[in-house]
Amino acid sequence: MVTNFSSPIKGANGGSCSRLAGYLEKENNQLPPGQQEAFFSSQSDKVSQIEVVAGIDRNGAAQGLKTGQDRFYTFTIDPSQKELAHIGGDRDKLRDYTRAVMDNYAANFGKGIESRELVWYAKIEYSRHYxxxxxxxxxxxAQKGQPKEGDQTHIHVIVSRFKERQQEGERSTSLSPLTNHRQAGGAIGNGFDRVNFIQANERSFDQKFSYSREQTETFDHARAARSEHQPDRLAARDQAIKAQIDRVRPQPQRDQDQATRQERPTHQEPTQSNYLSR
Structure with missing residues (x-):
């Protein structure tokens, strides 16, 4: 499960979200009205493009931002093909999961804010191109523009920089997922910890859909595999090899190995939650 803070429309977050919302209609432009995919929000499964633009732009207006400052943010939720197969590509489950992701998003600011207090909209898309x-x-x-193989379903999220206003004209809390304010010990203090966010999203998927995630599917494993720190890379490689061996080993042998491991004294290794920059 990948959560990626990047925008398909570069340099547009300082103004209206109309360009981004229009871009996310590209698949609908090839379909008849009855087959088109609507935006959705925390409360509704069907939100129009006009409502999305009005909701995001209105909430970001007159909030005291300087010219060019971000008024909204966007990120994608990218389930793996294995995860998509696990839920049968169910649209309702994808919407439900996106709402859980936005619960994690709100909680990750550490300000006691809930996702229902945010202004956000999301859109499911089904294809990607090289x-x-x-x-x-x-x-x-492959060639540029060629469709990618397999199930490429993913979700785009557009979220206002500001908590939803309670009354017209007031200034509400600013919430940026791109700012990490670190304390002296290295932990995120007054900011947004993107690593914790991604890890929370993995846990939400696993718990919500009873998904048994292998170690090699985790964000921690991928991060270690990319690490410049050699012991982390070697540990990630060893985990992948062990996972591959376990998949082909007969079940009785796996049960025996597990029993043997449980009989051995355990040694608790220190965690390495900060071995990569965030």
């Missing part, structure tokens, strides 16, 4: 910077394109295995 870009010029994809490894497959650079190596000549």
């Amino acid at each position: 870009a010029h910077d994809d490894k497959a394109v650079q190596e000549g295995a």
